Amino acid sequence: MRILDEERRKTPCKRFFGGYCKFETYCKYCHYSEKELQELERLVLAKKKANSKKRKKSTKWPWKTHTQTGLPISLQPIQLARLERTNFELSWG
Ligand SMILES: [Zn+2]
Known part of the structure; x- marks a missing residue:
């Protein structure tokens, strides 16, 4: 997941982890702890797995x-x- 990768590349936000950051999700620094990122990654992978089970919709014409x-x-x-x-x-x- 691209967003997750981007978050991982960011520097942890000192303001956020120091208590409060007014930029919230728009902050250029990362607001996730390593543990939270791992949890997110796990969820993303689980979701991917679930999606791959579903069959792709056929785009073929019926005629x-x-x-x-x-x-x-x-x-x-x-x-x-x-x-x-x-x-x-x-x-x-
Ligand atoms: Zn921040």
Whole structure:
């Protein structure tokens, strides 16, 4: 988890651990103790594990599609024309 990594890289906030820091979550220093960070990491890992158990939602179309583009056959001419135009504009614009 990116936020956790960032927190770990921060210097512990002297104000916060000295009693009070008015910046709270916006503080550029870390407001988590090593123990709290470990606990957070554990929670994040547990969450990750739980998420990985779930199957990814299928993004496939329910109807017959072109094998290469994965688009419904009826939509293809429009989509491809749009893509070609976009590419053209990008490369020359
Ligand atoms: Zn602080």
